[in-house]
Amino acid sequence: MQTSDSFGDGVPLCAPCRKLSYDAPLRWLKLGWQDYRRAPWHSLAYGTIFVLIGWLLLYFAWTRDNNALVVSLLFGFLLVGPALAFGLYDISHQLELNRKPTFRHERRKAFHEMGHELMLALILGTMFIVLAIVVSMVTWTGPIPGLKSVISAASFSYAVSLLVAIIFSGLVFFASVFALPMILHQDTDAIAALITSVHAVLRNPGVAAIWALLVLALTAAGFATALIGLAIIVPVLGYATWHGYRETIITKENG
Secondary structure (H helix, E strand, C coil), X not given: CCCCCXXXXXXXXXXXXXXXXXXXXXXXXXXXXXXXXXXXXXXXXXXHHHHHHHHHHHHXXXXXXXXXXXXXXXXXXXXXXXXXXXXXXXXXXHHHCCCCCCHHHHHHHHHHCHHHHHHHHHHHHHHHHHHHHHHHHHCCCCCCCCCCCCCCHHHHHXXXXXXXXXXXXXXXXXXXXXXXXXXXXXXXXXXXXXXXXXXXXXXXXXXXXXXXXXXXXXXXXXXXXXXCCXXXXXXXXXXXHHHHHHHHECCCCCC
């Protein structure tokens, strides 16, 4: 099944996608939790890595009293999280094929797709850096003309930075939500995967918004537990993302 969007040589510009029901994100989370239970040790290993990385970044932010970086980190998980969860997608894929997940297979698959991964990681990493810079630029503590004295300039600037982070990370999240699972599954290039992800979101804007809010809420819950909760939340979200991709993007297997 092909789309009408294609390059001049007939190569599809993006893969076709389905129209989803609004309960799809909850179904993905349920399937993600089932995968976690089927591969608990692999899941916990990946989740622990995310916790340790989060602790390191938060320590770096707090020791430098950089509140803007703390805000950026929360939304940065939405941007670079998909790239870091590549192994989780492979675990779900192996479970889907009724195979026992192994770190060896996940490592071999990651190396096989290294070029496409690095390109997507570069794009997402650049977006994260831009986000951090933009949030830092709008976070100020000087007087705000016209504001009543009871409203602190700092509070106002943090509200603005939060709004910027939400809008910016939301746009990038929608552009990449299905990209990396597609790279793993179909060995496609990063640009085609990103375009496919955008196409799927544009066809399902309401479902995509619900999914983004669920990811944000669960990530915030993980932060509220001193990041410890991410040891469970991140793998479940990774597996759920895989199932979201499989349900949304049409391939030769499920067309």
